[in-house]
Amino acid sequence: MVASTIKEIRLHRLSIPLKNSFLTHLQSVQERESIVLEMVEETGSIGLGECIAFSSPWYTEETVQTCWDALENWLVPSILNQQMTHPSTFLNLMKHVKGNRMAKAAIDLAAWDLFSKRKNVPLWQGIGGVRKEIDAGIVLTGAINESMYEQVERAMQTGYKRVKLKIDETTDPKALENLIRFYPSILFFGDANGLFSKLGLNALQSFDHVGLTLIEQPFGEDEWALHHQASRRMKTPIALDESIRSVADVERMIEAKAGKIIVLKPGRVGGISEAIQIHDLAVQHRIPVWIGGMIELGISKAHNLALASLSQMTLPGDFSASNYFWHEDIVNPTIDVINGTITLSEKPGIGYDIDSKNIKKFRIDFRVLT
Structure with a gap:
């Protein structure tokens, strides 16, 4: 060229x-x-x-x-x-x-x-994407109360395939288990953002039987030994997020047996070039990957959607509609969720202006x- x-x-x-x-x-x-x-x-x-x-x-x-x-x-x-x-x-x-x-x-x-x-060519095709429909998932924060049930109900009615809940010090494992059992058709992820560095491994293990599909980043980004212990002791898969900043971090995760799932954020690892290398390494080792979100605007989300079309992206990522976080996004057209999925554009590039x-x-x- x-x-x-x-x-x-x-x-x-x-x-x-x-x-x-x-x-x-x-x-x-x-x-x-x-x-x-x-x-x-x-x-x-x-x-x-x-x-x-x-x-x-x-x-x-x-x-x-x-x-x-x-x-x-x-x-x-x-x-x-x-x-x-x-x-x-x-x-x-x-x-x-x-x-x-x-x-x-x-x-x-x-x-x-x-x-x-x-x-x-559309970006997703140019990087070797294999799917045009991307499953959508949202992130919910706050206490597990009546309001949380209402939010999950709305997500289910919209068709979202997955709900990710932020775990904090007040999160009651039993209340979380009841919520998950009430909505058996939706995948539930739990995101700790390193909380259990403070609370400890025993506190983390109290969440092992509540029905979460995975627990994301229970310990700090460089606490590889603790993540190894959690992965060894728990049935719920450990997904590493903040720990994944480069291909080298993925190699260390594999070597240390510190996690079973990769949360990939292209904007944090240096862009699509590094993200593709991480994906290809995950293919070699048969590690599931999903795309994490950063409360991003439509441009970053459009790039993330293209990456989510790759073969090893086997779990629903942080993909909500433009109107989920924003009254007004900065892209045309807006990103819309229809029947729980986002359809990738056929336009050249990311497909958004x-x-x-x-x-x-x-x-x-x-x-x-x-």
Whole structure:
């Protein structure tokens, strides 16, 4: 394929209120900051990427501000006016910058969108996807009370295939078991976000027989020995999320027998290029994978949907409709869930365009780098 030259990068810093607060034992999120990146090649074609870091370092060490600085000062200058024959071109050009995976992911995602558009194929087909219909799943937070039952009921009526519940210190295993038994047709995931580093392995084991399909990230991201113990002692599969930051982390998970399922977040591992390598490694070792969410906007979700079409993505990911978190998303068309699934676009690239009106409405900073 003929190389193209990247002539311009546009960075949009956004701040968008959520419809409802997103609560975990780590943090409460009422407003989501994000960075949207437009990669413009010499023909005028545009690739779209999104940085999924949060405003403060409660989830990862990267923040919106550190990513903005890294993009503006080091990463974007390394790719401007450079030729791209494949998205991996830019990975090599950015190697001199240590870490900063979330910032690099914004560039990698945009490069894959642009690359697919140049090839005139949908991204999901271009990376070898095998399914066009993606099962949808939502994340619920809060106490297991009447309101929770109502939320699960609405999810079931909408057709969602899976409900993920955030586990906190007040979560009663028996109440959770009763909820799961009341809705036997829906898969239930439990997400601990490292809570059991504080509560201990015995507390984790009290959730082993409640009927969860899996328990996500019970211990801290580097607590491999504890995850090994949990995987060995428990019948409920352990899925690693925050621990998976690279291919090397997956290799360590396999070697340490620290988990049985991978939660893959492309925006955290450095983009689609690294995510594909992780998927291929999971295929070799027959490890189930599913795509995790980060309260992302439509651009990142569109990339995630493309990855969810790959063969080893055997469990429903964090895929809700645009109107689940947002009054207004930033993509056209919006992402919609119909009968519990999201249909992938046949358009080249990710299949979605920027909603210019909403970008301007929620934008708090803007840069054009040439």
